[in-house]
Amino acid sequence: MTSPDIAIIGGGNAALCAAITAAEAGARVLILETAPKPYRGGNSRHTRNFRCMHHGPLGPLVDSYTEEEYLADLMKVTGGKTDEGLARLAIRTSEECLPWMEEHGVRFQPSLSGTLSLARTNAFFLGGGKSLVNAYYLTAGKLGVQVEYEAAVTHLELDDDRVTRIDYTQNGQTHTITPKAVVVASGGFQADTDWLARAWGPAAKNFLIRGTPYNRGVVLADLLDQGIEQVGDPTQCHAVAIDGRAPKFDGGIVTRLDCVPFSIVVNKDAQRFYDEGEDVWPKRYAIWGRLVAAQPDQVGYVIIDAKSLELFMPSVFPPIKADTLEELADQMGLPADALVQTVTEFNKSCGDTSGFHPTELDGVTTTGLTPPKTNWARPITEPPFYGYSLRTGVTFTYLGLKVDETAQCAIGNRPVTNLWAAGETMAGSILGQGYLAGFGMTIGTVFGRIAGKEAAAHANAN
Amino acid sequence: MQMQTDLLQEARRQAEICNACRYCEGYCSVFPALHAERAFSDGDLTQLANLCHNCRGCYYACQYTAPHEFDLNLPQALANVRQDSWEELAFPRAAGKAFQKNGVLIAVATVIGFALLFWAARALASGGGVGFYAVLSHNAMVAIFLPAFLFPLVSIAVSLRRYWRHIGAGPFRPAHLIEALRQAANMKNLKGGHGDGCNFEDEDRFTHARRAVHQAVMYGFLLCFAATSTATVMHYIFDMPAPYGLFSLPKLLGLSGGILLVVGCFEMIRLKLRSDRKLGAAGAFGGEVAFIGLLGFTGFSGLALYALGQTSVMPVLLAIHLGAVLTFFLFTPFTKMAHGFYRLTALTADAGRSR
Ligand SMILES: Cc1cc2nc3c(=O)[nH]c(=O)nc-3n(C[C@H](O)[C@H](O)[C@H](O)COP(=O)(O)OP(=O)(O)OC[C@H]3O[C@@H](n4cnc5c(N)ncnc54)[C@H](O)[C@@H]3O)c2cc1C
Ligand code: SF4
Ligand code: SF4
Numbered sequence: 008m009t010s011p012d013i014a015i016i017g018g019g020n021a022a023l024c025a026a027i028t029a030a031e032a033g034a035r036v037l038i039l040e041t042a043p044k045p046y047r048g049g050n051s052r053h054t055r056n057f058r059c060m061h062h063g064p065l066g067p068l069v070d071s072y073t074e075e076e077y078l079a080d081l082m083k084v085t086g087g088k089t090d091e092g093l094a095r096l097a098i099r100t101s102e103e104c105l106p107w108m109e110e111h112g113v114r115f116q117p118s119l120s121g122t123l124s125l126a127r128t129n130a131f132f133l134g135g136g137k138s139l140v141n142a143y144y145l146t147a148g149k150l151g152v153q154v155e156y157e158a159a160v161t162h163l164e165l166d167d168d169r170v171t172r173i174d175y176t177q178n179g180q181t182h183t184i185t186p187k188a189v190v191v192a193s194g195g196f197q198a199d200t201d202w203l204a205r206a207w208g209p210a211a212k213n214f215l216i217r218g219t220p221y222n223r224g225v226v227l228a229d230l231l232d233q234g235i236e237q238v239g240d241p242t243q244c245h246a247v248a249i250d251g252r253a254p255k256f257d258g259g260i261v262t263r264l265d266c267v268p269f270s271i272v273v274n275k276d277a278q279r280f281y282d283e284g285e286d287v288w289p290k291r292y293a294i295w296g297r298l299v300a301a302q303p304d305q306v307g308y309v310i311i312d313a314k315s316l317e318l319f320m321p322s323v324f325p326p327i328k329a330d331t332l333e334e335l336a337d338q339m340g341l342p343a344d345a346l347v348q349t350v351t352e353f354n355k356s357c358g359d360t361s362g363f364h365p366t367e368l369d370g371v372t373t374t375g376l377t378p379p380k381t382n383w384a385r386p387i388t389e390p391p392f393y394g395y396s397l398r399t400g401v402t403f404t405y406l407g408l409k410v411d412e413t414a415q416c417a418i419g420n421r422p423v424t425n426l427w428a429a430g431e432t433m434a435g436s437i438l439g440q441g442y443l444a445g446f447g448m449t450i451g452t453v454f455g456r457i458a459g460k461e462a463a464a465h466a467n468a469n
Numbered sequence: 470m471q472m473q474t475d476l477l478q479e480a481r482r483q484a485e486i487c488n489a490c491r492y493c494e495g496y497c498s499v500f501p502a503l504h505a506e507r508a509f510s511d512g513d514l515t516q517l518a519n520l521c522h523n524c525r526g527c528y529y530a531c532q533y534t535a536p537h538e539f540d541l542n543l544p545q546a547l548a549n550v551r552q553d554s555w556e557e558l559a560f561p562r563a564a565g566k567a568f569q570k571n572g573v574l575i576a577v578a579t580v581i582g583f584a585l586l587f588w589a590a591r592a593l594a595s596g597g598g599v600g601f602y603a604v605l606s607h608n609a610m611v612a613i614f615l616p617a618f619l620f621p622l623v624s625i626a627v628s629l630r631r632y633w634r635h636i637g638a639g640p641f642r643p644a645h646l647i648e649a650l651r652q653a654a655n656m657k658n659l660k661g662g663h664g665d666g667c668n669f670e671d672e673d674r675f676t677h678a679r680r681a682v683h684q685a686v687m688y689g690f691l692l693c694f695a696a697t698s699t700a701t702v703m704h705y706i707f708d709m710p711a712p713y714g715l716f717s718l719p720k721l722l723g724l725s726g727g728i729l730l731v732v733g734c735f736e737m738i739r740l741k742l743r744s745d746r747k748l749g750a751a752g753a754f755g756g757e758v759a760f761i762g763l764l765g766f767t768g769f770s771g772l773a774l775y776a777l778g779q780t781s782v783m784p785v786l787l788a789i790h791l792g793a794v795l796t797f798f799l800f801t802p803f804t805k806m807a808h809g810f811y812r813l814t815a816l817t818a819d820a821g822r823s824r
Contacts, residue, residue: 117495134492
């Protein structure tokens with residue numbers, strides 16, 4: 008194959024935004040996507056929205072969402088561990104992303120039923136991330152971008168501060184190309200559970216990976232090994248508690264469980280370990296991934312009774328159901344006596360529940376219980392009883408390539424002259440820890456476009 | 470009634486996944502109705518199936534389609550239930566079972582329709598009418614077509630009543646029907662929620678082709694129907710029997726309707742041939758194409774009759790055209806034609822639900 012001007016590694020949102028922008032600037036672009044066509048689009052295929060600053064109503068978004076409020080939300084979830092300069096760049100640019108996305112085929116819809124709280128801050132893709140990815144592939148195709156599927160990049164050859172060559176395998180054959188510029192948009196390394204286990208210890212083998220099995224960090228490792236600047240540490244990731252019966256990979260959004268606030272959650276010894284009612288679920292679901300990861304065998308069990316069954320969004324797997332707690336314990340493999348005791352103790356410490364309000368912090372709390380349950384604490388008494396198992400579901404890892412505000416990678420203190428990075432693979436440059444819903448796609452769109460523009464400028468000048 | 474449990478169970482399995490996902494909410498009226506439930510009865514699924522018009526948007530947008538283990542193919546799952554519901558709810562049921570999916574039988578029936586008309590033309594040869602009535606007297610035509618017109622109406626009314634009960638819809642309100650008619654008139658749902666059309670003939674590319682073609686077929690048919698109706702009114706009320714001149718209302722309506730119908734049916738078959746059959750009802754392809762063929766042929770033979778009505782082939786053409794019309798009418802409850810009635814009923818029920 009004749010080498011393109013620009014090679015883009017990855018086939019998700021960040022890669023596509025870069026490819027489209029570069030092709031519009033006149034460059035010949037090649038996308039190397041390791042997944043086969045039905046699985047193209049990485050984690051981006053699983054997304055539903057992106058977080059967008061706006062002054063006044065914009066597309067599907069209502070009211071306004073200012074830079075300062077957006078940044079404050081980000082600072083809160085990351086505990087201040089945020090690169091403010093890059094964060095502001097992402098936030099500010101997000102506003103012009105929405106019309107850009109529409110121009111390039113993405114369609115939006117009003118915030119989904121059950122997610123009204125996001126109507127102001129997050130713009131939902133009609134059909135979800137896969138339809139976004141499809142639209143971008145169509146647009147890219149019209150612009151002459153070439154796409155190779157099942158093309159796994161294995162190595163980038165560096166000569167001092169320049170990438171001179173890319174090796175990839177396809178159908179068992181090794182290919183080499185020598186593009187003028189390279190954009191890395193191949194995601195994190197979460198699908199490589201060995202790597203996760205090196206960072207987290209053997210517990211990580213019990214984690215489920217919510218998204219694509221193809222983000223194995225091959226390119227990331229290859230570049231870090233060659234001294235490209237790194238950011239973040241390998242234990243930092245976005246992880247949530249999901250249904251323990253979810254598939255090992257690619258379970259996506261439907262494995263989410265929203266019932267924790269109305270439940271008690273116990274570990275495999277039938278002991279509670281955290282305040283289930285600490286805050287409304289959208290603000291708490293991300294910490295439960297870590298909480299469950301810290302329990303024996305990295306598993307938790309949610310117990311609710313009949314009166315709470317309809318208070319949360321249905322999930323894909325039906326709950327385990329039993330007429331008595333003992334039976335439920337049996338079915339879930341929990342020690343029955345211990346579960347009954349835990350529930351009895353919990354029930355005794357519940358007080359007046361007349362103020363119960365499922366969608367607000369209602370202050371219906373336990374007294375004299377450790378750990379307490381500080382909201383929605385209603386005794387678990389009404390059969391049938393229901394249970395779900397919980398496991399840690401990793402969304403994406405933060406360890407990544409350090410970039411500057413032009414999305415360019417560095418080696419030593421110098422930029423690599425023809426290497427840019429976008430999306431999950433550089434998200435650690437902005438997020439040190441924690442996560443704000445919808446920010447992943449914002450980072451990918453903003454920095455994908457920047458990387459595409461810069462790479463095209465470089466390729467056109469050389 | 471006994472719908473196929475395996476088809477219902479598969480649709481239920483998929484609906485439960487969609488209900489946990491909701492990404493497709495904005496595409497069509499299926500999803501808001503789906504998301505309003507937590508569990509899906511057979512009636513719920515039948516209603517969802519009849520709200521779906523197989524635009525396939527939700528298939529190409531789905532992150533869980535095969536090879537993913539969740540194996541989502543909602544357009545197909547709903548098409549199977551929909552097809553099964555038309556067969557099971559048909560009155561008489563055996564006719565629905567026999568014809569819905571069977572293109573060959575539809576073709577055979579059409580030929581029998583021709584033969585019947587030839588026979589009628591011979592046996593009941595008119596004594597001295599003019600134009601078409603010289604071939605078959607007006608009274609003979611009425612004797613054949615009045616029952617052929619009333620029977621499908623009765624049959625469909627019975628089916629729709631069964632449908633309404635099966636889905637457990639509330640009391641019927643005309644306002645809901647008006648809302649449903651409004652949606653059907655501009656085929657709102659075929660725009661795909663975003664106005665870019667649907668995915669049908671070209672994988673995940675959105676186009677308006679199917680909507681445009683469907684509009685042509687529907688309005689073509691309605692114009693032809695209006696032509697016949699105005700002719701009937703002119704005949705009985707204004708005592709103005711056929712034949713009519715070129716600039717008469719029946720001719721103008723019939724001519725424009727016929728052209729729309731023929732072009733629409735031709736294009737619809739072309740689109741269908743390009744579409745991925747795995748996203749439609751299993752085994753229904755032949756029956757659908759045969760039906761569209763019959764519909765298009767009915768329009769075509771009508772146009773031919775118009776063009777060659779003054780020549781010696783007229784009697785043959787008339788028998789063929791009337792034979793096609795006869796088969797078309799009689800088979801309305803048992804072919805794809807029934808979908809329009811079910812769909813309108815489903816939209817009416819949905820308008821009731823969402824109030
Ligand atoms: C279930 C789920 C739901 C989510 N929901 C949201 C949401 O609603 N909003 C939001 O903002 N974020 C969400 N996220 C996070 C979001 O998915 C990511 O932040 C975003 O998709 C990252 O985009 P990307 O292009 O960097 O990576 P990806 O979309 O993951 O793309 C990486 C690409 O690189 C390819 N690749 C990997 N290795 C190689 C290699 N060696 N050679 C060639 N190609 C390679 C992969 O196949 C893939 O195509 C969600 C994540 C998950 C898992
Ligand atoms: S079809 Fe797929 S993407 Fe659409 S709602 Fe159902 S599960 Fe979600
Ligand atoms: S195929 Fe189209 S009409 Fe049917 S459910 Fe999917 S999006 Fe709705």
